[in-house]
Amino acid sequence: MTHRxxxxxxxxxxxxxxxxxxLSGPLAGAARAAGASDTDQExxxxxxxxxxxxxxxxxxxPTDSLVKIEAPxxxxxxxxxxxxxxxxxxxxxxxxxxxxDDNPAPYAAKFEFGPAADPAELKLRVRVNNYTDMHAxxxxxxxxxxxxxxxxxxxxxCSAPMGMSDEEAMKGMGDMRMxxxxxAAGKPVEATLMIRHPNFSGMQMNQVTRDYTPxxxxxxxxxxxxxxxxxxxxxDISIASNPVINFALKPDGKPxxxxxxxxxxxxxxxxxxxxxxxx
Amino acid sequence: xxxxxxxxRAAAACAALLCLAAAPADSPVxxxxxxxxxxxxxxxxxxxxxxxxxxVDADAVAALMAGPDKPVLLDVAxxxxxxxxxxxxxxWLPVHPSIPGAVWxxxxxxxxxxxxxxxxxxxxxxxxxxxxxxKPIVVFCHVECWGSWNAAKRLVRKGYTGxxxxxxxxxxxxxxxxxANLKVDPDWKAGAxxxxxx
Numbered sequence: 001m002t003h004r005x006x007x008x009x010x011x012x013x014x015x016x017x018x019x020x021x022x023l024s025g026p027l028a029g030a031a032r033a034a035g036a037s038d039t040d041q042e043x044x045x046x047x048x049x050x051x052x053x054x055x056x057x058x059x060x061x062p063t064d065s066l067v068k069i070e071a072p073x074x075x076x077x078x079x080x081x082x083x084x085x086x087x088x089x090x091x092x093x094x095x096x097x098x099x100x101d102d103n104p105a106p107y108a109a110k111f112e113f114g115p116a117a118d119p120a121e122l123k124l125r126v127r128v129n130n131y132t133d134m135h136a137x138x139x140x141x142x143x144x145x146x147x148x149x150x151x152x153x154x155x156x157x158c159s160a161p162m163g164m165s166d167e168e169a170m171k172g173m174g175d176m177r178m179x180x181x182x183x184a185a186g187k188p189v190e191a192t193l194m195i196r197h198p199n200f201s202g203m204q205m206n207q208v209t210r211d212y213t214p215x216x217x218x219x220x221x222x223x224x225x226x227x228x229x230x231x232x233x234x235x236d237i238s239i240a241s242n243p244v245i246n247f248a249l250k251p252d253g254k255p256x257x258x259x260x261x262x263x264x265x266x267x268x269x270x271x272x273x274x275x276x277x278x279x
Numbered sequence: 280x281x282x283x284x285x286x287x288r289a290a291a292a293c294a295a296l297l298c299l300a301a302a303p304a305d306s307p308v309x310x311x312x313x314x315x316x317x318x319x320x321x322x323x324x325x326x327x328x329x330x331x332x333x334x335v336d337a338d339a340v341a342a343l344m345a346g347p348d349k350p351v352l353l354d355v356a357x358x359x360x361x362x363x364x365x366x367x368x369x370x371w372l373p374v375h376p377s378i379p380g381a382v383w384x385x386x387x388x389x390x391x392x393x394x395x396x397x398x399x400x401x402x403x404x405x406x407x408x409x410x411x412x413x414k415p416i417v418v419f420c421h422v423e424c425w426g427s428w429n430a431a432k433r434l435v436r437k438g439y440t441g442x443x444x445x446x447x448x449x450x451x452x453x454x455x456x457x458x459a460n461l462k463v464d465p466d467w468k469a470g471a472x473x474x475x476x477x
Contacts, residue, residue, distance in 0.1 A: 037457055039459070042460060046374070049372070053370055054370065104359040104371060104372065104373035104374075105369065105371055105372075107369070107370045129359070130374060131376065155449075155453070156421070159359070201362065202362020202363070202365060203359060203360050203362060205322070207322060207323070210320065212362070214363060237365075264364075
């Protein structure tokens with residue numbers, strides 16, 4: 001083990017920083033055993049503040065059916081935490097927002113769905129900076145808001161360096177791939193979009209120069225099936241590097257178009273051949 | 280790039296495991312104590328020891344806090360840095376979870392540290408300990424952060440005899456204990472204001 005760690009300086013540097021975030025222990029289960037503590041109240045108050053800032057005075061009702069969040073209770077890598085949002089009521093969901101309450105920039109992502117979407121299951125990978133509640137807020141087609149919550153243990157994800165130079169991290173920036181799962185005719189198709197992009201958070205320090213790499217992150221991704229929108233994602237520094245988004249769409253035989261942009265003016269477009277809707 | 284990334288992650292997983300096995304000295308490699316204060320990159324493996332100070336884990340800190348002679352808890356972690364090009368109007372709400380009751384003096388373990396800041400650090404610690412140089416003082420930041428090592432070293436050199444260095448920091452604490460979100464110590468903050476960039 002140790003000789004592998006010592007292979008290269010960059011590997012070592014990444015290892016030691018990620019070790020910080022991945023620190024875990026057999027005693028983890030003992031945490032939060034105290035019931036409604038000061039910490040819980042602090043979290044609830046913070047969520048109120050965030051919700052008001054994003055949604056204003058709109059009512060948000062709790063739900064355990066319209067949206068569910070799945071996340072590892074304890075993330076192995078705080079810079080790469082897999083999240084699954086489940087929204088079984090196709091046709092009723094207009095948009096979903098993911099908020100990571102205790103991240104410095106809490107509003108991680110918003111997905112607005114179009115007619116070619118099936119929002120049943122959406123997956124993405126995020127950075128988590130502190131032990132935190134996560135909230136998913138869906139807006140239904142009748143304009144109402146519903147929230148679901150999940151607690152996640154991870155810390156340091158926003159400042160964890162990528163373990164390589166900025167130049168290396170930006171190589172091939174904007175390259176995309178899309179994979180489609182096998183599916184029965186007439187059913188929605190599960191797709192995985194991968195975008196090469198460092199998604200620099202602006203909180204990552206170069207350990208040698210001690211400069212901070214400026215924030216450079218994907219701020220918008222639009223996926224369309226022919227002329228019909230699947231979704232538009234508005235992103236933020238909490239999305240993990242090299243974004244991967246799993247989603248479902250209803251193709252009509254026309255190409256799947258993806259347009260992505262970042263906060264520094266980068267723009268990329270790719271077209272993918274959709275699986276045939278018949279046979 | 281992909282291969283490098285994967286290698287890095289594998290190494291991170293190994294490091295995390297070793298980190299546990301070696302607790303409370305959290306380094307999988309043997310880092311000797313520097314002669315004086317450490318002036319290298321603030322994040323990195325730290326030594327298992329600090330001459331003149333005790334090295335403590337979360338249980339020991341909790342025991343101290345529950346005991347009769349309450350320790351002064353000093354958090355010297357750096358605050359989350361707002362990206363210089365973060366968009367106007369976008370939500371930015373950093374929090375600093377820490378040990379409840381701790382006093383947060385960000386980057387008091389920086390080296391070099393401006394003489395006025397160093398003097399203020401000593402003044403604040405003198406005030407917090409009631410000038411009792413034997414008072415238990417727990418110094419921490421994050422795991423694998425040299426800031427707490429340096430700050431504890433400064434106090435040892437200043438003649439404090441009850442210094443405890445808690446190398447696992449807030450990451451070690453939150454494993455088993457509740458945290459509280461801290462604000463920067465008002466005096467430390469006020470002392471920083473004439474300087475640029477804070």
